[in-house]
Amino acid sequence: MATSTTIEQKRGDVCPHQFAFMLDNWLRRLVQSPRKIVGEYINEGNTVLDVGCGPGYFTIDMAKMVGKSGKVIAADLQPQMLEKVRKKATKHNVLERLSFHRCEPGNIGLSTNVDFILAFYMIHETGDPKGFLMEMKRMLNPGGKLLIVEPKMHVSEELFKELVRDAENLGLKVVDYPKGKGGRSLLLTV
Numbered sequence: 182m183a184t185s186t187t188i189e190q191k192r193g194d195v196c197p198h199q200f201a202f203m204l205d206n207w208l209r210r211l212v213q214s215p216r217k218i219v220g221e222y223i224n225e226g227n228t229v230l231d232v233g234c235g236p237g238y239f240t241i242d243m244a245k246m247v248g249k250s251g252k253v254i255a256a257d258l259q260p261q262m263l264e265k266v267r268k269k270a271t272k273h274n275v276l277e278r279l280s281f282h283r284c285e286p287g288n289i290g291l292s293t294n295v296d297f298i299l300a301f302y303m304i305h306e307t308g309d310p311k312g313f314l315m316e317m318k319r320m321l322n323p324g325g326k327l328l329i330v331e332p333k334m335h336v337s338e339e340l341f342k343e344l345v346r347d348a349e350n351l352g353l354k355v356v357d358y359p360k361g362k363g364g365r366s367l368l369l370t371v
């Protein structure tokens with residue numbers, strides 16, 4: 182019997198914290214500049230969510246972008262990832278701009294209103310993309326933006342289109358399919 186492939190069926194395992202070094206290193210900085218990827222969406226004073234933040238490759242740069250009056254919420258399933266972010270934030274002197282949130286599998290579990298959300302290489306690791314998008318929609322301030330970037334290696338064009346359809350069915354609006362962000366990319370607003 183033919184079955185359709187869904188993102189749920191294709192979801193991968195969670196990237197283990199032991200592989201954090203693969204997510205924050207000099208090589209990545211050469212090809213994925215955080216400023217080029219998210220700089221255009223963030224202003225000083227903003228409240229930003231880095232969901233599935235991993236070891237904080239984007240978190241620290243975003244904390245610098247929001248300035249002293251802004252806030253960045255670092256959220257991840259793995260406490261070990263959050264601990265790495267905390268150490269880096271201390272080293273970069275931006276700890277007071279950060280808050281930390283440990284997510285549950287299947288539930289991000291935040292209700293703060295935010296101006297910008299980054300979901301970089303993480304939606305394919307969640308078991309429930311629709312539930313995830315619904316939660317993100319509830320958190321966005323009017324005019325707020327959600328940038329999704331998914332790795333081409335793990336997420337086919339077909340699966341990505343399914344994610345776009347899910348987002349639109351939930352009432353999120355597609356602003357852009359930005360280029361040069363490091364994967365299949367989608368900018369949404371409410």
Ligand SMILES: C[S@@+](CC[C@H](N)C(=O)[O-])C[C@H]1O[C@@H](n2cnc3c(N)ncnc32)[C@H](O)[C@@H]1O
Nearest residue numbers: 196204233234235238257258284301303306307
């Ligand atoms: C491939 S890593 C990407 C990390 C980071 N966004 C980056 O680009 O460096 C994916 C991260 O998402 C987290 N993650 C996966 N599923 C999650 C979920 N349902 N809720 C919160 N975090 C999740 C994993 O623990 C992991 O740290």
